[in-house]
Amino acid sequence: MISWQRIFGTPGVRRGKFTVSPGCHVSMPEIQRCQTRPGPGAAMWRGLRGFCPACGNGKLFAAYLKQVDLCSACHEPFGHVRSDDAAPWLTILVVGHITLPIVVSVERYIHWPFWVSITVWPVFALGLTLAILPRAKGLLLSAIWATRAPGSERERESLD
Numbered sequence: 840m841i842s843w844q845r846i847f848g849t850p851g852v853r854r855g856k857f858t859v860s861p862g863c864h865v866s867m868p869e870i871q872r873c874q875t876r877p878g879p880g881a882a883m884w885r886g887l888r889g890f891c892p893a894c895g896n897g898k899l900f901a902a903y904l905k906q907v908d909l910c911s912a913c914h915e916p917f918g919h920v921r922s923d924d925a926a927p928w929l930t931i932l933v934v935g936h937i938t939l940p941i942v943v944s945v946e947r948y949i950h951w952p953f954w955v956s957i958t959v960w961p962v963f964a965l966g967l968t969l970a971i972l973p974r975a976k977g978l979l980l981s982a983i984w985a986t987r988a989p990g991s992e993r994e995r996e997s998l999d
Contacts (some may be wrong), residue, residue: 877893879982879985881895882982882985883978883985885899885981886899886977886978886981887974887977888974889973889974889977891910891913891915891917892981892984892985893913893915894910894913894915896910896912897910897911897912897915898911899917900973900976904972906920917980917984920980920983920984921983922980922983925975926975926976929978929979930968930972930975931968934967934971937967938963938967941963942960
């Protein structure tokens with residue numbers, strides 16, 4: 840049992856749309872029913888920043904690309920949601936559209952040795968890829984979660 844005190848703070852104080860009563864105890868499914876689900880835009884913005892799309896407080900990733908099974912703040916399950924190859928695809932698309940115009944513009948006006956070009960641009964693209972990939976995965980995981988789209992291991996298991 841989780842108390843309202845523990846989740847929403849001091850008894851008798853209004854927190855959002857909830858008024859906390861002394862001695863009130865509810866189970867987690869009751870709390871989740873009371874909470875409203877954020878819209879897809881808010882959920883995707885939270886996922887893009889690497890936070891839980893449901894509450895915005897817990898981390899979405901346990902490691903660089905390893906998603907958590909449950910949110911540490913609201914206990915929303917994410918272990919069943921899978922983005923598979925969508926995040927690398929989106930990353931390649933974004934990195935290509937950022938890198939290519941920069942390479943073409945810089946190479947047009949700056950004439951440096953060939954070895955500098957073949958060193959600088961792959962390192963730039965790799966750094967950009969490593970920066971964008973977890974954000975793309977967070978965005979897509981939260982989009983799948985927010986829209987309740989197929990992409991879930993639970994749905995796959997129920998079909999078998």
